[in-house]
Amino acid sequence: MIEVKELIKRALEIKVRAYAPYSNFHVACVVMTRSGKVFEGVNVENASYSPTLCAERNALSTAITDGEREFLYIVISGDSDYTYPCGVCRQFIREFADDYTRIIVAKDCDNYKTYTIDELLPNSFSKKDLK
Numbered sequence: 001m002i003e004v005k006e007l008i009k010r011a012l013e014i015k016v017r018a019y020a021p022y023s024n025f026h027v028a029c030v031v032m033t034r035s036g037k038v039f040e041g042v043n044v045e046n047a048s049y050s051p052t053l054c055a056e057r058n059a060l061s062t063a064i065t066d067g068e069r070e071f072l073y074i075v076i077s078g079d080s081d082y083t084y085p086c087g088v089c090r091q092f093i094r095e096f097a098d099d100y101t102r103i104i105v106a107k108d109c110d111n112y113k114t115y116t117i118d119e120l121l122p123n124s125f126s127k128k129d130l131k
Helices: 004-017 057-065 087-096
Strands: 025-034 038-042 070-079 102-108 113-114
Touching: 004 025, 004 038, 004 070, 004 102, 025 057, 038 057, 057 070, 057 087
Parallel strands: 070 102
Antiparallel strands: 025 038, 025 070, 102 113
């Protein structure tokens, strides 16, 4: 099983691949599924702004396309000390995160913080509310 620090290292390495010509703010996300597969994503900006794709949704969507639905780790690294997911990404993560999912925001391999989705998006609306 891959260790958290390896996932953080991977996120730090791929951050340079982000397409961020407008904000110049690079973000990378690496997710690991319960089956042990690892997927990567970076932010991809667009001149008209609203079609911009965040790294978190990029990585999760790639995993979902591969048939994965259960996530152990969602690791995020950006150009700020600790880059947190935006509100849209928190809601997107809510759809797939469960009690076992850990969201990690990392400054580097030795400085990171771990959260659950309930901590980042308390009292959130989810698919449970539709039942």
